[in-house]
Ligand SMILES: Nc1ncnc2c1ncn2[C@@H]1O[C@H](COP(=O)(O)OP(=O)(O)O)[C@@H](O)[C@H]1O
């Protein structure tokens with residue numbers, strides 16, 4: 257895989273499951289290298305379907321997904337997904353360290369190198385003291401940190417996170433958001449972050465894409481919130497951005513044909 | 521949750537012996553219902569002569585030898601059935617048949633084919649070991665959370681690699697449940713087979729007691745079966761704890 261990629265481009269993406277309704281229609285999305293792209297949409301709008309397509313778990317009915325000009329094919333460690341389901345995403349018979357090393361086994365011959373790389377990633381998420389623990393001994397927040405470390409270890413082009421904090425309690429969730437933000441600022445890893453939580457998106461994102469509710473979800477708007485590095489939900493600019501997204505989603509819900517221009 | 525008192529089981533056993541003594545005194549016919557002390561004496565005698573261990577050992581061997589071969593084979597077969605539609609289609613009818621036929625009903629068959637031999641008993645236990653573990657293993661493979669496989673795939677672990685590194689280990693708890701079920705069933709089968717034709721074993725002891733009007737022997741045989749069950753139960757628990765601690769009950773995979 258080409259390491260000099262500049263952007264991940266999703267164009268004209270459509271998805272319809274066999275004999276089902278159209279889930280996604282004509283999705284265009286450009287994620288620049290180093291960006292933190294939040295995909296925001298109500299539950300059932302097809303966010304996870306979009307993640308499955310980008311990750312390569314599902315084949316699109318139409319359209320393309322490519323790093324610059326090389327299309328992605330099937331799942332692979334250049335697009336690691338972080339899943340919402342805290343209970344099933346980790347391998348419960350493996351320790352934290354072994355979970356973090358899991359993907360390296362097929363790519364890194366040297367055992368010591370695997371250990372070191374996994375440990376580095378665990379350090380990044382603050383779990384280097386818990387390497388010997390099993391997932392059943394970890395809190396929800398810690399489990400998600402292991403998942404993030406397990407993904408970072410692979411040094412993916414993009415880290416795709418599908419509502420990773422949705423199953424956490426509100427306090428842990430907020431803490432994880434700021435930790436992730438910090439992590440991103442240190443690594444500048446490209447992130448696609450899916451959420452239905454507007455303030456979560458606005459705390460994290462450099463770019464926001466808003467999906468309409470399904471079926472047949474389409475993109476309502478893509479914008480850069482242009483907020484300062486240190487995000488404060490009480491900041492007037494933050495509130496303005498929040499309102500804007502709310503209006504965008506609200507319009508669709510009551511009128512159905514609210515113009516995109518009006519929301520801008 | 522009920523907390524067992526320190527001497528809880530002891531009281532239970534004591535109560536059991538008292539009730540037994542009372543009942544035996546009430547029946548008053550040692551030929552039908554021996555008193556605890558008679559059984560204890562018989563037990564002590566058979567322990568001294570080593571006869572008890574001979575029979576216990578005979579039954580134990582008839583379980584261990586065929587299970588040691590049958591259960592791993594069942595695990596492999598079940599995993600293969602879970603992994604491949606084709607393999608499943610080939611073997612599923614036999615699994616259904618095996619599962620709906622009480623194994624005990626096959627004993628006369630085995631004795632007819634192989635005669636009153638070790639082979640007859642081995643083949644019965646082997647058969648039960650294979651199909652019970654295979655059924656559980658297949659169920660275990662089918663129930664692996666799809667997300668776990670996706671998690672492996674996104675890390676670049678695909679296909680056969682994902683199967684052996686994720687699906688098989690995920691199925692271990694189901695396979696171990698199968699091992700427990702299989703041993704329980706096999707104890708029943710092997711005892712029944714010994715009753716229908718054998719010159720040693722706990723089942724033989726029980727049937728000899730019946731034929732000689734010596735109920736003490738029957739009781740000793742039953743006592744021996746209790747020991748056997750505990751031996752297997754503890755043995756399996758120990759083996760898991762010792763060799764696969766990651767799948768021990770404490771760890772709840
Ligand atoms: N494999 C599938 N087959 C058929 N329909 C599906 C499948 N996966 C998801 N869907 C449907 O697609 C829609 C969007 O689901 P999803 O992508 O999970 O939404 P979100 O993640 O935004 O909540 C839902 O209506 C769901 O029922």
Ligand SMILES: [Mg+2]
Nearest residue numbers: 303304418419
């Ligand atoms: Mg979803």
